[in-house]
Amino acid sequence: MADGAQQDKSVQVKLVLLGEAAVGKSSLVLRFVSNDFQANKEPTIGAAFLTQKCRLEDRTLRYEIWDTAGQERFHSLAPMYYRNAQAAVVVYDVTKAASLEKAKSWVKELQRQANPNIVIALAGNKLDLVQSSSPPTPTSPSFEDDEADDATATPGETPDSPEGSTNETLRQVPTDEAQAYATEASLLFFETSAKTGEGVVELFTEIAKKIPIDHILASTQGAAGRSGAAGADGQGNRQQGINLDAAASKGKDACNC
Amino acid sequence: MSTISTHLRKIREPNKDEQLRQSFALTPAPDPVDVDSQKYKIEVNATLSLPQESEEEAYAGRLYLLPPYLAFHSLDRKSTRFTLPLCTIRRVERLNTRTGIFALSLSNWHGMKIIVQITSLRPTADLFCAHLRDALKLELQRGQMKAMKSFVKTCYSETLIPDNTPAGTEDSELVQTEDVAYLCGLGVKFKFPGDPKKLREASKLKLWATYFRTHGRNLTLLRYPQSTRLVQVGLPNRLRGEVWETLSGSLYLRFSNPGLYERILKENEGKVSTSTEEIEKDLNRSLPEYPAYQTEEGINGLRRVLTAYSFKNPELGYCQAMNILVAAILIYMSEEQAFWLLEVLCDRLLPGYYSPSMHGTLLDQRVFESLVKKCLPIIHDHFHEVDVQLSVASLPWFLSLFINSMPLIFAFRIVDCFFCMGPKVLFQVGLAILKINGEALLEIQDDGAFIHLMRDYFGSLGDSAHPNSSDPRTRAITRFQELLLVAFREFSVITEETIATERKQFRGDIIHGIESFSKRASVRNLKDLGNFTKDQAGLIYDILYKAICVVPPPASLQGGSGSPNSGQGQVAERPETRIGLATFKIFLSEIATWARDEKIVSNGFQERVDREVADHELIDRIFFFWDSSRCGALSFQDLVTGLNGVMFNDLMANIEWFFTLHDKDKDGFLTKDELLILSESMLFIFRYEVGDAYLGAVSRFMTNAFEYGDAIHETERLKTSGEAESEKPQELGNNQPYLNLATFRMVVLADEILESFFETDLTASFQLQSIPDGPLATPKSGFFGGLLSTIVTDDNVKRFHKFSDDLGKTIGQHQVVHRPSIGRIDRPIALQEPKAREPLLSSTSPRPSVSSASSSTVLATPSNSTPSLSISPPVPEKDVSPPEITPLYHAAAAAVMERTPFAIDDPQDDDDDDDDDETGEGDTHNPDDKVMDEVLYDCRRTRCG
Numbered sequence A: 001m002a003d004g005a006q007q008d009k010s011v012q013v014k015l016v017l018l019g020e021a022a023v024g025k026s027s028l029v030l031r032f033v034s035n036d037f038q039a040n041k042e043p044t045i046g047a048a049f050l051t052q053k054c055r056l057e058d059r060t061l062r063y064e065i066w067d068t069a070g071q072e073r074f075h076s077l078a079p080m081y082y083r084n085a086q087a088a089v090v091v092y093d094v095t096k097a098a099s100l101e102k103a104k105s106w107v108k109e110l111q112r113q114a115n116p117n118i119v120i121a122l123a124g125n126k127l128d129l130v131q132s133s134s135p136p137t138p139t140s141p142s143f144e145d146d147e148a149d150d151a152t153a154t155p156g157e158t159p160d161s162p163e164g165s166t167n168e169t170l171r172q173v174p175t176d177e178a179q180a181y182a183t184e185a186s187l188l189f190f191e192t193s194a195k196t197g198e199g200v201v202e203l204f205t206e207i208a209k210k211i212p213i214d215h216i217l218a219s220t221q222g223a224a225g226r227s228g229a230a231g232a233d234g235q236g237n238r239q240q241g242i243n244l245d246a247a248a249s250k251g252k253d254a255c256n257c
Numbered sequence B: 001m002s003t004i005s006t007h008l009r010k011i012r013e014p015n016k017d018e019q020l021r022q023s024f025a026l027t028p029a030p031d032p033v034d035v036d037s038q039k040y041k042i043e044v045n046a047t048l049s050l051p052q053e054s055e056e057e058a059y060a061g062r063l064y065l066l067p068p069y070l071a072f073h074s075l076d077r078k079s080t081r082f083t084l085p086l087c088t089i090r091r092v093e094r095l096n097t098r099t100g101i102f103a104l105s106l107s108n109w110h111g112m113k114i115i116v117q118i119t120s121l122r123p124t125a126d127l128f129c130a131h132l133r134d135a136l137k138l139e140l141q142r143g144q145m146k147a148m149k150s151f152v153k154t155c156y157s158e159t160l161i162p163d164n165t166p167a168g169t170e171d172s173e174l175v176q177t178e179d180v181a182y183l184c185g186l187g188v189k190f191k192f193p194g195d196p197k198k199l200r201e202a203s204k205l206k207l208w209a210t211y212f213r214t215h216g217r218n219l220t221l222l223r224y225p226q227s228t229r230l231v232q233v234g235l236p237n238r239l240r241g242e243v244w245e246t247l248s249g250s251l252y253l254r255f256s257n258p259g260l261y262e263r264i265l266k267e268n269e270g271k272v273s274t275s276t277e278e279i280e281k282d283l284n285r286s287l288p289e290y291p292a293y294q295t296e297e298g299i300n301g302l303r304r305v306l307t308a309y310s311f312k313n314p315e316l317g318y319c320q321a322m323n324i325l326v327a328a329i330l331i332y333m334s335e336e337q338a339f340w341l342l343e344v345l346c347d348r349l350l351p352g353y354y355s356p357s358m359h360g361t362l363l364d365q366r367v368f369e370s371l372v373k374k375c376l377p378i379i380h381d382h383f384h385e386v387d388v389q390l391s392v393a394s395l396p397w398f399l400s401l402f403i404n405s406m407p408l409i410f411a412f413r414i415v416d417c418f419f420c421m422g423p424k425v426l427f428q429v430g431l432a433i434l435k436i437n438g439e440a441l442l443e444i445q446d447d448g449a450f451i452h453l454m455r456d457y458f459g460s461l462g463d464s465a466h467p468n469s470s471d472p473r474t475r476a477i478t479r480f481q482e483l484l485l486v487a488f489r490e491f492s493v494i495t496e497e498t499i500a501t502e503r504k505q506f507r508g509d510i511i512h513g514i515e516s517f518s519k520r521a522s523v524r525n526l527k528d529l530g531n532f533t534k535d536q537a538g539l540i541y542d543i544l545y546k547a548i549c550v551v552p553p554p555a556s557l558q559g560g561s562g563s564p565n566s567g568q569g570q571v572a573e574r575p576e577t578r579i580g581l582a583t584f585k586i587f588l589s590e591i592a593t594w595a596r597d598e599k600i601v602s603n604g605f606q607e608r609v610d611r612e613v614a615d616h617e618l619i620d621r622i623f624f625f626w627d628s629s630r631c632g633a634l635s636f637q638d639l640v641t642g643l644n645g646v647m648f649n650d651l652m653a654n655i656e657w658f659f660t661l662h663d664k665d666k667d668g669f670l671t672k673d674e675l676l677i678l679s680e681s682m683l684f685i686f687r688y689e690v691g692d693a694y695l696g697a698v699s700r701f702m703t704n705a706f707e708y709g710d711a712i713h714e715t716e717r718l719k720t721s722g723e724a725e726s727e728k729p730q731e732l733g734n735n736q737p738y739l740n741l742a743t744f745r746m747v748v749l750a751d752e753i754l755e756s757f758f759e760t761d762l763t764a765s766f767q768l769q770s771i772p773d774g775p776l777a778t779p780k781s782g783f784f785g786g787l788l789s790t791i792v793t794d795d796n797v798k799r800f801h802k803f804s805d806d807l808g809k810t811i812g813q814h815q816v817v818h819r820p821s822i823g824r825i826d827r828p829i830a831l832q833e834p835k836a837r838e839p840l841l842s843s844t845s846p847r848p849s850v851s852s853a854s855s856s857t858v859l860a861t862p863s864n865s866t867p868s869l870s871i872s873p874p875v876p877e878k879d880v881s882p883p884e885i886t887p888l889y890h891a892a893a894a895a896v897m898e899r900t901p902f903a904i905d906d907p908q909d910d911d912d913d914d915d916d917d918e919t920g921e922g923d924t925h926n927p928d929d930k931v932m933d934e935v936l937y938d939c940r941r942t943r944c945g
Ligand SMILES: Nc1nc2c(ncn2[C@@H]2O[C@H](COP(=O)(O)OP(=O)(O)OP(=O)(O)O)[C@@H](O)[C@H]2O)c(=O)[nH]1
Pocket: A019, A020, A021, A022, A023, A024, A025, A026, A027, A028, A038, A039, A040, A041, A042, A043, A044, A045, A068, A069, A070, A071, A125, A126, A127, A128, A129, A192, A193, A194, A195, A196, B284, B285, B320
């Protein structure tokens, strides 16, 4: 579809998702790209590839998302996908302590083996499972139209909101613990739910903000070198929104081809 | 956390026999129950024909008796082929034809006749017949004919062709179609994917029925060119499972292992393992849109097949993608059928694809890339230029047989061809995909665009390939048909041999890559490197790896898997590799000079160093000392930490290390026993030092230590109780705290030799050297097999050494000298009279006169204690003897008190030289020509009515 249009001002950012099997990597991507959730998502074989645009202030980022397979034995394939990545989302499952350990080892590997400037975010997924039965209304916006308002309304530290403590027993990774680790390793940190959409947009938006866009623009000489003083992002009237692009609206979504 | 696997080292190319069996869809090695009958193995040249067909339809080829199968392939190895279980043969007749022609007519269970004309020389033909007769008899005795009768009823083709004996021979019994319960897949209940009308189910079934009537079915199927064509147009849904089974050969496995699937399930009921947990995660994620997998029935079947296989093949366990494969297969076949098909897939058709290292996947990706380079160089170059990796798209194609990439109906047709023509199909189709999309591919600039293009292409497979053509028939050709056409027409040059050759070429690289990757990961995952650099840790890893190759750690040490109360989510994905004592000895012998026995052998032809692993309590002690988690096994981290604790020490730290090593209860005191053991340890380390200096030092050490110990205890006692004098000094048991670190240190420092030992020599005796034939050495080209090949050469080297030693002995030139572990003192005489540092000692020592423990007369004069010890200029030993340090030991130990002598086991007591050559009862059976002339074997005679 709109293949021609995406060329102009957008900056391409390669982002890779890593994490233990079944923590919800593919689901996060599906939420981000199509604002959709499938209860039974097939495991990713090798890796899946999707794209999504993300508007940030006056420019557009085009995420090229590599969603990798989580099972340990696919580990040796991962370098193929994270090479040259500018961003990584390392996902764990808040209801599974072991998945955080795996996430840590991914972070370690990325920090040593991947692109040195890579922006890494830690995402504790399946937040909905540890919240009360009536979750806070999904912050996941209705993408397409909203330009101005509240997508940033609940960044980061949402979870301590009015949760019914009933389900809190399922939680195996306390927020503080993960937050402390993330701070120590200088990672962005979010708790998310691909199911409700909570935290998903924030996750990708915050990553976008941290990407040294000008740096990328400068290095890819093709993008008309608009030397941006706009680099001082994060301030002012931030506008954002996610545009569904061609990949997202396709009927045969996210097939792992 | 690191898992170290050496199984890649064991991979080897199949030998000729195995290749042959595989080409007939049989397991590489015969079933254990059939080992006996292998004596009937024989092959002849033969021509195959069917009575109802014309002369031209005869195929020259080769006929093999591979009990319990009779197999044939035409000369081109592809036109015709069969693999007949002997039990399906009812009758063998020698045909009365023109003279000089030796032809057999075989009638099979399905009432069909085939004629094989044996064109080998007459004696060979006779022998073949004799063997065939005997092998048939054996099958009958085993009751296989009976088993076969009920087995074939599980095949749908029996229902398709109800009449058992179309030829209408006297056999035609009443067919009991009623109780026939053929096995079927979920599709029968939950519908098959695709529109049966569009797929032309009915006419396809009819064509197959015709084929089955003339060419046999299930166990008796003959593979003629028509069958390949029928497969290429797509199998009918109801027949698909059975034909997959037959073409892949999993049918034979199911036939020869009745009930095994159920048994495995039963035996492992309720067991939990890493694999079962991984399977559990994916059950709801396997073709979720297919209705059956939204029901318990479908999910349970999937669970059972995957779990059963993970228990059958625990080394492989479960790999994602298998769930998708099995879910797909189960649409067309029953659980048991799927189980055996999965076995064939993992074992033979997709070898190494799903193994923990996925080496087969990686290898075939490399092969595919190489084929692209050869067949589609322009695309390859473009990809190279824009840095696009082929496997980002192609890996899932291979791993899930396109099921995950294409719409199901198309993927299954590729799977049909895959089972029919073998793994080369995946490469042919892959190449065709690239070729068809060639122009568009040359436009792409990055991985992402490549993936997009492929996804769009797969989405359009149902469209017309020539939408603008005026000819409606051309327009009717779908892009999928075009794909198959290109795959099989234009890439017919890709044969099984091509694949085999390519795999051979790249396997070494791939294994090297995987191993260095896991090495890097292991080093990276170390929680604590200590003072080691990463490179040094890498060396430790190499040495560990080598040790594991020699003595693999017992499976029981690999914790994690199967632990019952692992708590949800707590199971590590792969258990950490831990080594046992036996492996550790080899490991340490590569590092510590005293943990090995090195003999310098010269025999007049060569001078060489023979190295053997030493054995001593000291080594065991270090093993348990380093076992931080007290589980009787050491991890890579334990070894690094352990070595770190001794390899960077100064004098004081080494003294403490050695002391603590021997202080079993870690209370800061050595008992008397421990003190003796410690002395033995030193003697062990010094066992090959030249001259008496070290022996003297240890002797003095013992004397002093006991004098001190006693003196201290004397004063202690005096201090604590005035009356103590009346008590006997023996009250202190041999296993009570006796000597503390300070005193030990003092005693050590009183001796120059020991001081220098602890200052530098001990640390220096640990050496990290890169392993020349190490596991990670670049693979020698054309010489795959890494360790295996070095073992082979090692053997040859050993043989050569023995040979030259024997020669040397006969000419009196054979000399063996032990290489010292420290080697600081190379000239025995040069050593000044070993003198203790009197001033240091006497200044603090109260010098008690009596010592209960030591009567040190022998020790006091170490220089003349054992004349045999003064090996001034290395005295040749008469023969290669097991490492002995007895003179040293006896001198010292006898002097102190009687202790159980520590024996040095001969470390090399498990020579596997015994080639038990079971020259068998290979007596060739007298071919009984008389019988041959008539009926070779008539099963009907013994058939139970
Ligand atoms: N309740 C809940 N379930 C989720 C969430 N995210 C994912 N899931 C479920 O968890 C399962 C695994 O999700 P996937 O997105 O396939 O996981 P993955 O990390 O991509 O798994 P692999 O591809 O195997 O590595 C699916 O059944 C999802 O429906 C979430 O936020 N909340």
